[in-house]
Amino acid sequence: MIQKDFIPKEYTGQLEEADFGWQSPSNIALIKYWGKKEIQIPANPSISFTLDNCHTKTWVQVSAKSQTENEFSFEILLDGAAKPDFAPKIETFFKRVQPYLPFVNAYHFKIRTTNSFPHSSGIASSASGMSALALCFMSMENTLIPDMDQEFFFKKASFLSRLGSGSACRSIEGPLMVFGQHQDISQSSNLYGVKYTGELHDNFKKYQDTVLLVDVGEKKVSSSVGHDLVNGHPFASARFEQAHKNLSELLVILKNGDLEAFVKVVESEALVLHAIMMSSQPYYLLLRPNTLRIIEKIWEYRANSSSNLCFTLDAGANVHLLYPEAEKESVLQFIKNELVVYCKNEQYICDQIGFGAKKL
Template identity: 85%
Template sequence: MIYKDFISKPYTDQLEEVDFGWQSPSNIALIKYWGKKEIQIPANPSISFTLDKCHTKTRVQVSPKVQLEKEFSFEVLLDGKPKPDFAPKIETFFKRVQPYLSFVDSYHFKIQTTNSFPHSSGIASSASGMSALALCFMSMEKTLVSDMDQEYFYKKASFLARLGSGSACRSTQGPLMVFGKHQEIPQSTNLYGVNYQGEVHDRFKNYQDTVLLVDVGEKKVSSTVGHDLVNGHPFATARFEQAHKNLSALLQILKQGDLEAFTKVVESEALMLHAIMMSSMPYYLLLRPNTLSIIEKVWEYRSETNSNLCFTLDAGANVHLLYPEAEKETVIQFIRNELVVYCKNEQYICDQIGFGAKKL
């Protein structure tokens, strides 16, 4: 599909005073994308596990617009409290989606959202949040376009979510989502995330993700700024080529169930993400000493036990530990015995792969 396929047709009905709610999961990329072209178009493809327990619940209440002179009328509440610092990002989202949802400047929207995890904890709250918001708007459009089918609904929801946050387009479905065009994935596109339909070995079913919260504060550098710094990076072209090759390798790994190869690709991707950040101009460092201590402990544990535990990282200090469900009991014990001391207030979140957003 292309841009014009998502432009809204004239509506014959009006939205009533109703509310719509969705719960959207976060996701963790296995192959990272870092670097954007115009309006959230990825510089390279990525693939992610959809999570289950780490999610955002959003309800949007629609009512008549009172301040007619305002282009967009909305209010945002996080955990029941006004969150005015969210407003600029939401307004940017409204501007970007307006060509595809022509009703967004015609009503007042009360947006109420809550996360199942600490905000700014490095668990991609923008991904789950923008996905949930996009799905709420798609529920509105579906009431105006009664013959909309489910396939189009989710494609457009992912397309809209991307306009708010690139990784949000991977938070609509699951358990594996691909964002960005890749030659070995026929349905892949730069415009929205697609549910990966290739063969996946049983070893990757119910895969676990325990998130170690090393730092729960605001990131020193936003992801948006970080993506922009890839422009002109001396290693950018090689990195984009590497991502394509690593994704090709990972597709075979997922099919064959090769956990040792999975570890090598996933950990290499995580470290490369931060290597690009550290070699940007200006350069910056999001890893903390405790992040590095956890990584070294994981390597030691794997060497001593032949475990299939591995780590990955997002653009922050926290560590995602990935491992098969069969190892859950022993890995959790290892975390409690060896790793919680490196976590902020000994906080960690036990999660596993999930299957996408749910309507509330």
């Protein structure tokens, strides 16, 4: 599909005062994308595990505008408290989605949102938050187009999510989502995420993700700024080529269940992501000393056992531990014995792969 396919031709229903709600998960990329073209178009494809316990719940209450001015009218609350600092990002989102949701400047929207994890904890709250908001808007549009096809509903929700946060388009479904065109995935697109429909080996079903919270707080360099710094990066073209190659390798691994190969690809991708940051101009560092201590402990643990535990990283200091469900008991014991000391206030979050958003 192309962009104009998401522009509605005609509304046949009516949008009355109502409250729409969705719960949408975060996700963790296995093959990373870093670098964007205009309006959230990825510089390379990515694939991610959809999470389950780490999610955002968002409700949007729709009401008639008190005035008829051609401006967006909304308020946003996080955990019941007004969050005016969220307004600029939401305003940008409204501007981007207006051509595809022409009703957005005709109403007042009260947006209430809550996360199942600490905000600014390094878990992708923009992914879960923007996808939940996009799904609420799609429920609104569904009242205006009552015969909307469900497949189109979720595809457009992913398309709209991308306009708020690139990674958000991978949070609509699960357990694996692909974002960005790739030669081995016929339905892949730069405009929205698509569900991985290839064969998935039993080794990767019920996969676990425990998030070690090393550093809780706002990042010193935002992901938006980080993506922009890839423009003109001397290693950029080689990195984009590498991502395509690694995704092809990972597709084979997901089918054959080779856990050792999975570890190598996923950990390499995490480290390359941060290598690009550290070699940008200006260069910057999001890893913390305890991030590196945890990585070294994981390598030591794996060398001394038959474990398939591995790590991955987002654009921050926190560490995602990925491992098969069969290793859950032993890995959690390892965390308690050796890793929790490196976590901020000994905080970590246990999660697992999930299957996408849920209507509230």
